[in-house]
Amino acid sequence: MNFFRQNIQDMSPYVPGLQLNDPDIIKLNTNENPFPPSNTVLNAVREGVNTSLRLYPNPTSDTLRDTLAFTYSLKREQIIVGNGSDEVLAMIMRACVAPGDNVLLFYPTYSLYDVLAYANDATITEIELDESFNIPDKAFGVKARLCYLPNPNVPAGNYIDKQTIIRLAESIGGLLVIDEAYVDFAEQSCIDLVEKYNNIVVTRTFSKSFSLAGMRIGYAVAKPSVIAGVMKVKDSYNLDRISEIAATASIRDLAEIKKRCSYIKHVRDNTAQRLRSMNFHVLPSQTNFLFVKPPGVDAEYLYEALLNRKILVRFFNQCRVKEYLRITIGMQEDMDILISTLKELL
Structure with a gap:
């Protein structure tokens, strides 16, 4: 007997990057931060491991929401927190898209978006990005209940300019979810657009710039009415006590985070230059990786x-991207070993 809905039977699951249990591996495949969590964060986590763990956490993670609101000049009611930004993306899909509704996706992109749409039995309109991995003109005539757009882009790493984002938001007729997982390595953000557009949602993660990939923390910012709707489908107690403590401490240690991001951007640009000198085609990147x-x-x-x-x-x-490798930016010494190894292999 088959217990699964037909759309679940027909879909393919999300396939994460390879995780090898080998301490000698130089791991440059899943865009993790080469720095550990800051001492401020580690100390906060240690202090948080106490008898309070017998109690459920705050169901809406209000300490973290208030810290985010203060830091980014927002209101608590504009923020929802999740077990990684992946859960936040899934909550938005679950709250806003009925079976058969149209979801606009681009290709190539973060492959989880397909999984979420198929699992929700949505109709998918997929539009291929142009030669520069930007949005083509034909996308602006598509009406959709929801559109996921990573910016900076994945897997190419380029930044899609705000005027294009605004044009898309004004044309689709539904929600535009801007996935800013890598925004701290970019030169600008779209978070200000949330104040101007009722249909823009910005999601972010603590996995990349904040070095907390192992704790699964993310959030979304939107108009209070949108956040209130998504709150209705949120799992109870979806962020544990320790994760909220770690994320809150990270936001309060933003100066250190920015310093580390600056280092990664410097190593990224230096690595890109070295690869180009070896005749690699290196796409412009505003992330912590290079697509080459x-x-x-x-x-x-x-x-x-x-x-x-x-x-x-x-x-x-996969089609179009199988000619490329995606290289996470590690510490300078990691990238030096990569470059010297590539010189031996080519």
């Missing part, structure tokens, strides 16, 4: 060759 096309060799071959040398990058065996 190797010169004269197959990307999958180079991926395997690097893995054999204990350097793990990301290869996507």
